[in-house]
Amino acid sequence: MATAPEADAAAAGGGKKKLIMIIVIVLVLVVAGGAAALLLMKKKPPADEEGEEAEAPAAHVEVAKPKPGTPPVFLPVDPFTVNLTDKEVDRYAQIGITLEVVDQKTADMLKNYMPSIRSGVLMVLSHKSATELLTKEGKERLQKEILREAVRPLGFEIEIDEEEPEEEDPPPKKKKKKKKKAAPPVLPVSNVLFSQFIVQ
Template sequence: MATAAPEAAAAAPAGGGKKKLIMIIVIALVVVIVGAGAAVMLLKKKPKAEDGEDPEADAHAEHVEVAKPKPGTPPVYLPMEPFTVNLSDKDADRYAQVGITLEVTDQKTGDLLKAYMPAIRSGVIVVLSHKTAVDLLTTEGKAKLQREILAEAVRPLGYEVEPEEEAPAADEEAPKKKKKKKKAAQALPVTQVLFSQFIVQ
């Protein structure tokens, strides 16, 4: 009876060692299978990324391209303090009170223009002070003024807007000029100049 107990004790560790060995082999196989699966997945993704056909990359690229203002988004307006300027009429002292609001592409552009507002206001004052009452009372004169104010509004940001050439009067011959190549249309950060007040006295 004393000899049976040591035999049972010796058999127990031997059985436990086999279980440990089986568990280690199973874990090693799982690690190898997972590693092989990961390697296969990485190898499949690499060629697609190099060819530019990775659907995840395409989805990300589309998201970056769609980061433009959506249609139906309300416009961003930047109102300016009203201008009161003496006009260049020679026969009488005339002045104009003009309220201007700029329509801009987004709020970020509006904030940027606020930083340049002293330069923009100065340019607009110069433009207005060179006008006469007759220039400002016609529809064409107001439209021309809007284009000139637009040019002054975007100039501090590095944009150059060339003034439109006026058509010669019927009795005048058009001077012959060399044809200039038209520049490609540029997307300006200011989309519109609106008048909120317009008084000429």
């Protein structure tokens, strides 16, 4: 049977454990609250005069150019054969491309990402119809989309302007303050060339 001093010592030990647990819980709550506050206070885009959020400028890009006196390097890609989205008849396209890059080092780097590049290009092609691919504008747009997919695995994002129908009297655009634009990124792929283009 425990004596009175032993019972007091046990009660004091239990009180210390409770105090330590309370301190630990308070510390966890303070750290979690601080992390939540940091996430909420992240920088938001500045608002313009009308209170609307400023639009991020479209990402314009520049292509890398080979050093003067050195020829560009061409990286052929295995041809693609895909079914097109035409609903009336079954149609397919056979398209071969070659990527023009700035140097051999870039070509070697792109070879490492080729499965990802091919997958992206196949996704683009499989959403096309024969009518889209048979026009000059359609082929030029396809080149831009393939370029986007070729540099995406390297961390570059290219926005492709959506084609809008022309209106007789377009509504006047709101004037916005000019913003400083960051220098456009330089793409390692300078051009997409078609080596084969068959639509059947």
